[in-house]
Amino acid sequence: MHVPTAVIRPQLVIGAQAPVPTRYGMFEMVVFRWGDAPDPETGLSPDHVALIKGDVRGQRGVTVRVHSECLTSEVFGSLKCDCREQLEAAQEEIARRGQGVVLYLRQEGRGIGLANKIRAYGLQARGHDTVDANRLLGLPDDARMYEAAAAMIAHLGIASIRLLTNNPEKIEALSKLGVQIVSRAPSIIQPNPFSAPYLDAKRRRMGHALPSEDLTESALGEAIGDAE
Numbered sequence: 001m002h003v004p005t006a007v008i009r010p011q012l013v014i015g016a017q018a019p020v021p022t023r024y025g026m027f028e029m030v031v032f033r034w035g036d037a038p039d040p041e042t043g044l045s046p047d048h049v050a051l052i053k054g055d056v057r058g059q060r061g062v063t064v065r066v067h068s069e070c071l072t073s074e075v076f077g078s079l080k081c082d083c084r085e086q087l088e089a090a091q092e093e094i095a096r097r098g099q100g101v102v103l104y105l106r107q108e109g110r111g112i113g114l115a116n117k118i119r120a121y122g123l124q125a126r127g128h129d130t131v132d133a134n135r136l137l138g139l140p141d142d143a144r145m146y147e148a149a150a151a152m153i154a155h156l157g158i159a160s161i162r163l164l165t166n167n168p169e170k171i172e173a174l175s176k177l178g179v180q181i182v183s184r185a186p187s188i189i190q191p192n193p194f195s196a197p198y199l200d201a202k203r204r205r206m207g208h209a210l211p212s213e214d215l216t217e218s219a220l221g222e223a224i225g226d227a228e
């Protein structure tokens with residue numbers, strides 16, 4: 001689909017568009033700018049991406065993954081979280097369906113920015129979980145905002161979405177911004193020994209709809225078994 005270069009609201013500028021071949025097939029990549037410049041406190045980029053497959057304008061129940069940037073896993077292969085695999089699974093599913101969109105939001109570290117996330121990782125290495133680490137730094141548990149995602153969905157003319165997420169707050173935030181969510185589909189990734197504590201904290205402390213067994217125990221048990 002062609003997205004004309006335009007300014008649709010004072011904040012949302014569509015900068016560029018091109019087809020990009022990926023290991024999951026061709027996607028149309030559209031870059032949106034939300035705001036003027038990187039945030040001076042967090043360093044977060046204003047340039048968000050819509051990765052589009054198929055014709056989505058005017059369509060109902062379009063599969064959408066609203067994904068937050070995670071440099072550590074997506075670029076460097078960090079095993080501490082499930083972000084990279086969630087992104088890949090979303091692209092794979094959308095490619096299989098022949099229709100859908102990944103909205104890639106530059107909200108590194110749940111919106112606190114890369115340096116703060118790495119500070120939080122430092123605290124996690126000393127035994128704090130992901131929520132307590134943020135709090136010890138005087139930062140919110142989750143600083144993300146979804147205005148840009150809602151504006152991108154509106155600009156792409158998507159009538160309603162099937163959202164790939166386990167996060168109830170994301171559903172609520174998008175709904176409040178006027179996004180019509182007809183259904184939710186889970187995005188469950190098997191934990192590894194390093195991601196298990198994070199997934200467990202997401203389930204216990206942030207209410208994510210993740211499997212309720214003690215992920216930490218089971219994954220660590222497997223890892224210990226592997227090491228023996």
Ligand SMILES: Nc1nc2c(ncn2[C@@H]2O[C@H](COP(=O)(O)OP(=O)(O)OP(=O)(O)O)[C@@H](O)[C@H]2O)c(=O)[nH]1
Pocket residue numbers: 066067068069070071081083086107108109110111112116117120121130134164165166167170187198202208
């Ligand atoms: N502050 C902080 N951010 C993290 C940490 N681990 C991953 N992240 C960030 O968390 C964001 C992803 O959020 P999650 O809460 O894992 O998942 P979600 O997107 O809310 O939920 P789903 O839609 O179900 O995937 C990305 O921006 C990651 O960079 C961490 O330990 N601390």
Ligand SMILES: [Zn+2]
Pocket residue numbers: 070073080081082083084
């Ligand atoms: Zn991550």
